[in-house]
Amino acid sequence: MADNYYPPVGFYFKVNVIGVSGSNEGNFQEVSGLNIKLETQEVKEGGENRYAHRLPSPPKFQNIVLKRGLTTSSALITWAKAAVEQFTFSPKTVVINLMDENASPLASWNIKNAYPVALQFSDFKAQENGIVIETIDLAFDYFTRTF
Structure with missing residues (x-):
């Protein structure tokens, strides 16, 4: 970016599911x-009645939700359908790149061991003039962010 003081x-952005090919899959x-939340658990100490120790638990991640216009032929949808219809799972790494105006990545999120857990399609409404949206929910182990 021209001025690094402005937020991106x-x-x-671009999405790449490593191992799932297609010209417009991303x-x-x-x-x-893209959220991480640390929960805490309370541990009471014997003899100490004024407070309980609050210790961090492992992080919890939400599902990654990808939305796009319906495609007629897609390797990504084939991968998702294998999971939700045939219960055949093939975890993949998903890379999400936030791009600058020169099409260079500003930040990247690497989602590890992602697999589809939901495949949804938007409602069909005759009174509206909207496109059909397909939504894929991905569960995963963890993600890392790099700049």
């Missing part, structure tokens, strides 16, 4: 679920 925009309208 969130509308220019074109999505929306990606959500």
